[in-house]
Amino acid sequence: MRKQDMCAIIDLNEPSAALAPLTDERPVGTMPFAGRYRLVDFPLSAISNADIRTVGIFLPKSSRSVEDHVRSGQAWDLDTITGGVFTFPYVATRDYDDPANVHRYYDNYLTFLIKSKSEYVFITGARNVSNIDVSALLHFHQASPNPITAVYRSVPTASANPEQEAFVLDADNEVTDFAASKDVAERKSNHTKPISMQMYLTRTDYLIELLSRVQNSGKFIRLPELIHQEITTAQANAFEYTGYCATVHDIPSYFQANMDMLDEEKFHSLLFSQRAIYTKNKNEAPTYFAPEADVLSSLLGTGGRVYGKLRDSVLFRNVYVDHDAQVLHSIVMQGSRIGNGAHVEYVIMDKGCVVGPDVQLVGTAEAPIVLKKGTTILDQSAAEEVLQS
Amino acid sequence: MRKQDMCAIIDLNEPSAALAPLTDERPVGTMPFAGRYRLVDFPLSAISNADIRTVGIFLPKSSRSVEDHVRSGQAWDLDTITGGVFTFPYVATRDYDDPANVHRYYDNYLTFLIKSKSEYVFITGARNVSNIDVSALLHFHQASPNPITAVYRSVPTASANPEQEAFVLDADNEVTDFAASKDVAERKSNHTKPISMQMYLTRTDYLIELLSRVQNSGKFIRLPELIHQEITTAQANAFEYTGYCATVHDIPSYFQANMDMLDEEKFHSLLFSQRAIYTKNKNEAPTYFAPEADVLSSLLGTGGRVYGKLRDSVLFRNVYVDHDAQVLHSIVMQGSRIGNGAHVEYVIMDKGCVVGPDVQLVGTAEAPIVLKKGTTILDQSAAEEVLQS
């Protein structure tokens, strides 16, 4: 335990509609990733690695998967006597018509921030998968002139998503405004655009002051918008993150982020850096590779059994790939089974899916087939139905 | 760790309006009790003492105090690798107009029950403060003919609350119906009435079957009502609890339950039995009694400082009683301060209240004065205002 210099807020209310049906019963933050993790493991680990022990999690509408995964926060050393994980329940937007609920919205933040006794607060979501050094961010902030520091990454103009939020930077490299990346000028030096990672660092007392001011005004402005407003009225320091980062905002970006992990360089950058990624631990047996197994370029979780062929795929815990089955360019989540002679290509199988013997299921890189949690496809006609729908 | 024979459900959605303002920001289940506890400690300890390690908590509207108190369940040995505390978020009644929410209501219970892999399930609330031996209840149930066992206590007719729910028992001492105690015949043998403790035990598969049936019917019936219905259509075994029990349903009953703990016999029966009562632990310094302290017939938490006079009172952690102050027949919660020369009698002070020097605040046994959380009364005119309101 150390003295608490920083606390953190993880806001799991992130847009998830474009990720349906994978987000039918979970927020973006608990989407499984890279054969082992949930997206929220990345901010939680970044926080833990910066010796932060007090974290407030603002829960999204479907919060059960968050509670099940985070629990006491032990996996991230967050269950100490002076820190802890504090969760704040979801409140529907319509409920903010009621002034008492608006008051409570700010009270939740204020109570947490005051109790944390911290000097600084780090604010993040979970959909920007990265391995950020929050201690370095703090040092940068302490050496910078503005009350807020915002984090960005440089994305080559060619590959930048035109709709994604980017920074408008001034000559001193300070953030003066936000805009869709397509409306932000390319930086000529390296042909990149500064894409926002929606992570911020500020003094705790500054944020308390800010929230109290809005609370007293009676207006309802959510924290992320509030920080936006503050930055656009004044300006913010811009901290560049240079490691691997993927923004998970729809099915193709989710698929691509997982496939990225089959690139050794990206895999090591994200998962084998000095800053370990922690997650809830499970007791599973080793994964068994049968005599006839044929596995190349794949990630596998423990507890699996592989009798068939795997190429360029990401398998989570307890996946069973039967004899003569082929799994190519696919993501197969925990507890799923692929039957004898089945052929699965460009498919995302959520937890507990079953693809029966000899079933052919072939999507494309741009539009992978998604099987929602617990889908069972026993024969080809059932497969066709899924493809139609 | 043992094999999991039983799981438990604690439903914290209990009527709390009559306990306002003490329940403004907490459910009945987290009301402070006896200088040290929260009401929910009693069911949690009963569960832990019966070697139950899997508990589902159905959260009430204001759930933060529950989450803060229960956390991972470590204090009750509920943070083991195969068990755990599972919380289910509050859903407003109006939201059950939506069939999807109704479906989810049952799904919450069913998921929990199926995952528990238990053979029996114990169902309870928190407002009946008791120290029940759930293992004995299980043995009784196993030896009894009906699928559900309901728990009651015998209350002398003279002292029974006429509105409280009682059992209608048949000749075989089986429950056939429920009614307000005033409408239930007295048992001539001992002039008592069998008052329901709203605790039930049943087979897990039976409850799963029951819930699935209602879920499929599309109707919305909450679990407690569902069990009522089942018992009235068939019948239930009646298990008599004979230890100390208080039902906390309004301010006088809450006040009296605390005062009961100043009776050595009741104190020992509830708190010093074979079955220990566990609660979240706090590091506090010892309580200091000054040379001029004058303390009789009182319970005190740690971390306090007493310079004045205490009679027949219950003090929680970190309470400061200044010189020449008098605290009589009162409940003083954590972090409250009673100033120099103040006189406090028949008063319930919620957390963090301050009564200033020389202030007189005198209630009655029937209608104690209640100071809501954080109230500060600096002088007598402020006291009069509180008394008026």
Place this chain on the structure above:
Amino acid sequence: MLAMILAGGQGTRLGKLTRFTAKPAVPFGGRYRIIDFALSNCSNSGVNTVGVVTQYQPLELNAHIQNGASWGLAEKNAGVTVLQPYASSEGEKWFLGTAHAIYQNIAYIDLYSPKYVLILSGDHIYKMDYEAMLAYHKAQHASLTVGVLPVTMQEATRFGIMNTDETNRIIQFEEKPKHPKSNLASMGIYIFNWQTLKKYLVDSYSTDGRMEDFGKDVIPAYLSHNEPTYAYAFHGYWKDVGTIQSLWQANMEFLEPDNPLDIDDRSWRIYSRNDALPPMFVTSTAKVHRSMIVDGCYVAGEVDHSILSQNVKVGTGSVIRDSMIMPNAVIGKNVLIDHAIVGERAVIGDGGQVVGTPDDIAVVGFQEVLGRMEEDD
């Protein structure tokens, strides 16, 4: 019932593998350490209080066991306690034998006032329900129940053999008999009525002090004093992994899909303390057959009929065959490993060869470094 796991031995027959660690902390089966089997059996059997007696290189064992939470054994008024030598006002307490180790820890056992004490060894691979054995012990009104394994008459010459009457009562105990009269081999698993055992130990140490070992001293004394002593037969997979050969053999058996140990059986899980590691990465140059691999591994070479434990790296062009690789070992490029056990944190440099035979398993020790990696790595 309280369990005492005797995890004390240096296990010199495991050679380089136990130079810096106690035998029960030796890795097994890719994701386990040997003591996980005894601890998980305790947890699954509802035995919540466990003393682990050790006096040899305890650091790794301590770090592994911690407070026992990984096995569900960290409850109030229960838990796992590692018991090492200590001094008291009567002098220093070193452990001289299995029974002596129990004698030295009477104060610990008495803290929990158990009616029965279960004595276990920390170096056996098996799944056993001690609760069923206790039920048998109670039903027989036994003072001592000894867990026994039916073996072939030929094998019986290598074990301590229990000769029983028709009620399973033990009437004679023979250590490695030339001409065995029975095939019931002692597994080193005992349930004692604690007050009786304590009396025997205290009496002995207040007089001749000869009760050092359970097999040599305590069982013969029980038999000669007519204490009701019964044999409880265990039918299932059981393996003593006290030698390099048997450790390798048990790992190879573990690889068999129909291994009777049935590690995948979720109703009797074997728990362990694991770090959260990235998933295993099988690259485009790998070949993996008849093998078990766990998280944190990186495989660019060929792995055939072998076990890779956590965080093992295998470079391109390397071949690993009929071998067991312990956690955090690093295998360079173009390495050949055949019929071998490679210890924790060992490093096999590029082009290295570690080749044994089925009868003479090659061993690379803990942190041992063979050869070196090429510059470009």
Place this chain on the structure above:
Amino acid sequence: MLAMILAGGQGTRLGKLTRFTAKPAVPFGGRYRIIDFALSNCSNSGVNTVGVVTQYQPLELNAHIQNGASWGLAEKNAGVTVLQPYASSEGEKWFLGTAHAIYQNIAYIDLYSPKYVLILSGDHIYKMDYEAMLAYHKAQHASLTVGVLPVTMQEATRFGIMNTDETNRIIQFEEKPKHPKSNLASMGIYIFNWQTLKKYLVDSYSTDGRMEDFGKDVIPAYLSHNEPTYAYAFHGYWKDVGTIQSLWQANMEFLEPDNPLDIDDRSWRIYSRNDALPPMFVTSTAKVHRSMIVDGCYVAGEVDHSILSQNVKVGTGSVIRDSMIMPNAVIGKNVLIDHAIVGERAVIGDGGQVVGTPDDIAVVGFQEVLGRMEEDD
């Protein structure tokens, strides 16, 4: 920085109080054990890895410390480890002195590769920021920094005294000098650069093996080799509680409302492992003045200028004055306890008397039973 708490001594000067427990596990101040102060100081100073070296009656100390979570010291890659004697392939490792105990645990320390090692004693009552001392150590480019307490010249004759130059560099160390040249008494608190200390220890044990004790052997060696050794003055409450008299005295000082230890200061909390107990019950026949009482206590008698620890019962008509009662003690009716320390789980029967004087404190030992309770109880 890694801390090593030397908690080894039997503390024979505490007599009956340490017959069955190590000195650092002795209760203090109603809610603490002596070692809580060193452990809480570590936690509050951000020293997250702590080895507790002990070899005497470790059961209670182990049960108290568990995994260190009570002090916030149970993090990954850190934590509290109790270090007891053990055997290695080089033989048995008993601890012969303070420096020897560190030598025997080099393998443990090296697991964490610390740059600095903080050496502490487990039997001092004080609040100290070791982080500030480390900052001083770094600023002075010291090889060793010794925590010192300015005492009166008269007291100086009873301590190890550090004679310093004008830069606080230690130029001479005198054990209990008759004519002290300085008033800087060693607190037994050291910060060493680990690699240097390790070299001194390893060199010594590969030759003459004389580096047994820090005060007697290591500091003189450092001074004679011109290692930069500095004194760091501590200003605050500090008490060695190694004798009955000083333990009683420290408890009585703890009772003073203006005690400089300031136990209520929430910015530097003293943590402990406590059970969740009912609140204290003060009955209608009690009188309590100038006293500290904690949860689980039941008081029906008179308590004046005394400390009652957890779960102490005091019957009607009894008087407890100028005394410290340890956890779970039971005091019957009409008992007189005056200038005394009553040990854990002791029982004083009805009408009993335990009376000492300010210079000769009466002691009732751990679990000692004096007299008996009346039938009706």
